[in-house]
Amino acid sequence: MSAVSTATPESLTQTLADSGLRSTPQREVVFNTLLKKRDHPTADEVFARVKSEMPTISLATVYNCLETLVQCRLVRAVNFERGPTRYCPNQSPHAHFHDEQTGSTHDIDLPPGLLDNVKTILPPGYDASSVEIIFRGKART
Amino acid sequence: MSAVSTATPESLTQTLADSGLRSTPQREVVFNTLLKKRDHPTADEVFARVKSEMPTISLATVYNCLETLVQCRLVRAVNFERGPTRYCPNQSPHAHFHDEQTGSTHDIDLPPGLLDNVKTILPPGYDASSVEIIFRGKART
């Protein structure tokens, strides 16, 4: 079992507050949904899961909440080719492996320092705030 | 000036043939358009550029051609957050730097072996056919 995120439901309120944002029931339930099943769901999938718990929530709110969570870095958004954006609450440094056969996405833990190492290839004048590594291929299950 | 792609209009016919596909005027003009201005245009932008040369071409064909070129690895498709897919004919190993201020995309040449090096972090059973590295941040111009 690979390391899971250090983010917890408890840290949500604090992190939001640090950005001057409120913790709301909608934001909590969206975040908890991402923590519960870490399969990189789309906004639509999050919406479907969240509705069972909070039937009155709207899709627009799910989009808003996800955007908010991404902005305060509690969640990462990943884009694979063409399809809809997928969301991931894993806060440890990791890459994404996109299995072309199954369409599923796996987190790949990164050895310490790898991201910094990769950043050294940037020419002077380039200042990267984030690095995303995406593998595509097939994974033996 | 960084290295440019080794792909040429001449190699198009051969590469398509290798995949059992025909070289058509539409595929040629789409590919040449990508080679001409390497600014990672969207399908819509390619469509607009191509129309001046071939006014009868349809958007669906541009999508088809781009997809074909991606499939025979003459072109790479890159997805940044949310926005439309962008296309890049640079065949040398490179990463993408997405400037968050300007929205522009820069190719970053990779030192030889870096991609293989990055691939070594994959656990056993994972077989990657491609690796995409995306930086986000700001670039001094």
Next chain:
DNA sequence: CTAATAATTTGGAATTATTCTAATTACAAC
């Protein structure tokens, strides 16, 4: 050359993903 076949292109409709808008609700400060 000609017919038959296969590949490709086309325009438009349909679908999907996302954003926008205006109205409402919730919360916090005074």
Next chain:
DNA sequence: GTTGTAATTAGAATAATTCCAAATTATTAG
């Protein structure tokens, strides 16, 4: 409690992409 700001909501609007069936173009076999 009123006022102002933030957040949510439903639905409309937009943007990106795919689908589809017909027309066109190229290729092959006779």
